[in-house]
Amino acid sequence: MAMAQGTPENGVANGHSHHHVAFWRDERKRGLAAQLVVILAILAFGWYLIANLLANQERLGIPLGLDFLENVAGFQLSFAVLPVTLESPIGRLLVVGGLNTLVAAFFSAIIATFVGLLIGIMRLSHNWLISRIAATYIEIIRNIPLLLQLVFWYGGVLVTLPRPRDSLSAFDLVYLNIKGLFMPRPVPEPGAGIVLIAFVAAIGIAIGVARWARQRQMATGQQFATVPVNFAIVIGLPTFAYLLLGRPIAWDVPQPGAFNFTGGVTILPEMTALIIGLGLSTAAYVAEIVRSGINSVSHGQTEAALALGLKPRWCMRLVILPQALRVMIPPMISQYLNVVKNSTLAGFIGYPDLFSIIGTSQNQTGRAVECVMILMLFYLSVSLIISVIMNWYNKRVMLVER
Amino acid sequence: MSTQSTAANPSVSDEVMIQMVGVNKWYGQFHVLKDIDLTVNTGERIVVCGPSGSGKSTMIRCINRLEEHQKGKIVVDGIELTHDLKHIEKIRREVGMVFQHFNLFPHLTVLENLTLSPIWVKKVPKREAEEVAMHFLERVKIPEQAAKYPGQLSGGQQQRVAIARSLCMNPKVMLFDEPTSALDPEMIKEVLDVMIGLAESGMTMICVTHEMGFARTVANRVIFMDRGEIIEQNEPEEFFNNPTSERTRLFLSQILHH
Numbered sequence: 001m002a003m004a005q006g007t008p009e010n011g012v013a014n015g016h017s018h019h020h021v022a023f024w025r026d027e028r029k030r031g032l033a034a035q036l037v038v039i040l041a042i043l044a045f046g047w048y049l050i051a052n053l054l055a056n057q058e059r060l061g062i063p064l065g066l067d068f069l070e071n072v073a074g075f076q077l078s079f080a081v082l083p084v085t086l087e088s089p090i091g092r093l094l095v096v097g098g099l100n101t102l103v104a105a106f107f108s109a110i111i112a113t114f115v116g117l118l119i120g121i122m123r124l125s126h127n128w129l130i131s132r133i134a135a136t137y138i139e140i141i142r143n144i145p146l147l148l149q150l151v152f153w154y155g156g157v158l159v160t161l162p163r164p165r166d167s168l169s170a171f172d173l174v175y176l177n178i179k180g181l182f183m184p185r186p187v188p189e190p191g192a193g194i195v196l197i198a199f200v201a202a203i204g205i206a207i208g209v210a211r212w213a214r215q216r217q218m219a220t221g222q223q224f225a226t227v228p229v230n231f232a233i234v235i236g237l238p239t240f241a242y243l244l245l246g247r248p249i250a251w252d253v254p255q256p257g258a259f260n261f262t263g264g265v266t267i268l269p270e271m272t273a274l275i276i277g278l279g280l281s282t283a284a285y286v287a288e289i290v291r292s293g294i295n296s297v298s299h300g301q302t303e304a305a306l307a308l309g310l311k312p313r314w315c316m317r318l319v320i321l322p323q324a325l326r327v328m329i330p331p332m333i334s335q336y337l338n339v340v341k342n343s344t345l346a347g348f349i350g351y352p353d354l355f356s357i358i359g360t361s362q363n364q365t366g367r368a369v370e371c372v373m374i375l376m377l378f379y380l381s382v383s384l385i386i387s388v389i390m391n392w393y394n395k396r397v398m399l400v401e402r
Numbered sequence: 403m404s405t406q407s408t409a410a411n412p413s414v415s416d417e418v419m420i421q422m423v424g425v426n427k428w429y430g431q432f433h434v435l436k437d438i439d440l441t442v443n444t445g446e447r448i449v450v451c452g453p454s455g456s457g458k459s460t461m462i463r464c465i466n467r468l469e470e471h472q473k474g475k476i477v478v479d480g481i482e483l484t485h486d487l488k489h490i491e492k493i494r495r496e497v498g499m500v501f502q503h504f505n506l507f508p509h510l511t512v513l514e515n516l517t518l519s520p521i522w523v524k525k526v527p528k529r530e531a532e533e534v535a536m537h538f539l540e541r542v543k544i545p546e547q548a549a550k551y552p553g554q555l556s557g558g559q560q561q562r563v564a565i566a567r568s569l570c571m572n573p574k575v576m577l578f579d580e581p582t583s584a585l586d587p588e589m590i591k592e593v594l595d596v597m598i599g600l601a602e603s604g605m606t607m608i609c610v611t612h613e614m615g616f617a618r619t620v621a622n623r624v625i626f627m628d629r630g631e632i633i634e635q636n637e638p639e640e641f642f643n644n645p646t647s648e649r650t651r652l653f654l655s656q657i658l659h660h
Binding site (some may be wrong): 109218219220307310311322323 | 491505
């Protein structure tokens with residue numbers, strides 16, 4: 001105390017002392033210098049790469065540019081979301097490849113989500129057998145390379161299906177054989193639009209019923225069997241319209257031909273193998289996320305909810321899941337990104353995704369740099385879009401907390 | 403505090419509320435509860451004490467089936483606790499419980515914490531549930547916190563919310579599992595005051611606690627447990643002044659003179 005009172009000018013001097021510190025001892029200047037060094041290093045490395053690339057292109061006499069996308073590709077795809085022919089330009093094949101990738105990834109992600117949720121909840125079951133089955137599934141899948149799993153589904157399971165003439169059939173409408181799954185294709189006739197409208201209207205009514213049931217419960221306390229009633233509405237209303245209008249949708253049923261089926265919708269075994277393999281593999285990781293999410297909610301929450309008389313399923317829905325979801329969403333984003341990126345293995349089992357189509361195009365045109373750039377840009381933008389959507393959802397769930 | 407022991411005690415009826423006969427429980431090889439016999443009448447207020455690991459919490463947690471007993475009989479308000487889920491549900495509806503760590507639902511506001519179970523279990527309209535909730539929040543003296551989340555409250559406030567949450571279900575019995583053990587010393591009193599008020603209103607209570615002042619003020623009976631057994635039970639005055647067993651004496655000397 002006495003010292004502080006005795007030497008006020010000391011304190012003032014200390015307050016401004018950083019003016020006199022040498023720059024290598026000033027933490028702010030050091031931080032700035034470090035950042036400057038890193039930025040310069042990145043720029044130098046980038047410059048080296050680009051200069052190297054340009055020099056090599058020059059030496060080999062290959063121009064840079066996207067004009068090759070208009071060249072005729074001259075190769076056929078075994079599966080295409082949009083129609084392509086041998087005369088289609090490379091650009092169109094790449095678009096189709098991107099869509100093929102997205103379609104496969106989309107269905108894989110849906111399988112991964114539902115199977116993962118199921119396995120994750122099974123893993124938490126108090127029933128020893130159920131819990132062990134789930135654990136075994138997770139361990140097997142997680143410890144086998146994904147490519148091996150895809151090859152197993154394609155080359156191990158689907159090749160054991162019968163030849164076309166011995167196809168497995170359900171009601172002579174759906175056929176399954178080594179060449180794929182053949183299903184009837186709906187062909188709209190006059191009046192089909194009304195059935196579609198009835199379907200959309202049924203969904204609207206179902207949402208209305210759910211809202212009404214919620215409001216009524218809050219107002220009167222009475223509960224309503226929303227799920228079965230809405231299920232009946234969504235199935236029943238379009239069916240009723242379909243029958244009332246004299247069946248305005250015809251079905252193009254696959255017909256046995258000389259070598260294979262004609263007509264209907266075909267799902268190739270390559271696609272089935274990719275979707276099943278990728279979906280079931282990712283499901284194992286999703287299951288672990290579900291398990292850890294539910295486990296992260298303290299057991300005291302369950303006890304408190306049960307002690308208040310809540311039924312176990314309400315306890316799960318109203319108390320545990322809303323809290324578990326917060327923990328589950330960030331790692332789930334990674335899994336959806338993994339599905340998209342892992343779909344690049346499709347080429348190994350003959351499914352024409354963007355990666356394998358680009359591989360062929362690059363072979364034919366020699367435009368390696370452009371092709372790699374297109375690939376990177378595609379996967380980067382798809383991943384970023386998924387990230388943005390999921391992060392937006394994550395924020396919404398977080399808001400419920402506080 | 404000790405001199406006014408009977409002042410706050412409303413009458414106890416002859417009606418039996420909880421009956422435990424020969425209740426036994428094991429955790430694997432470990433025998434947690436050994437032949438527990440306990441009868442609690444309507445309006446009775448019981449304090450259970452004993453060293454940690456003596457089975458106090460396990461005993462009261464058996465009453466609303468948070469723990470399952472393996473042998474013996476437990477009857478609550480005439481309903482026997484069996485594997486019948488309907489019975490378990492009914493009993494849980496009549497038995498409120500307050501936990502050491504409050505266990506409020508962090509994703510719901512205080513008011514939503516209080517109305518969740520009335521709306522879903524008792525099927526009460528939301529507005530009515532909210533009125534009841536506000537009534538009990540006033541009773542625990544924090545109506546102004548209704549719109550906040552549990553994380554924004556102090557420990558003492560959270561525990562009072564937890565008590566109010568149980569009361570919203572209009573229980574016939576309240577179980578307290580060390581309700582003040584996780585609280586800072588200055589917050590213990592506000593929670594005990596609420597519990598004393600509850601006792602004065604005639605609520606049947608079983609309370610596991612080491613708050614001996616509280617035991618003297620409100621308990622009709624104090625139970626001492628050790629190693630899974632009920633060693634001694636008596637009226638508070640007798641229990642504290644003339645404990646009969648050596649183990650009780652040792653325990654009391656440890657918690658009263660530190």
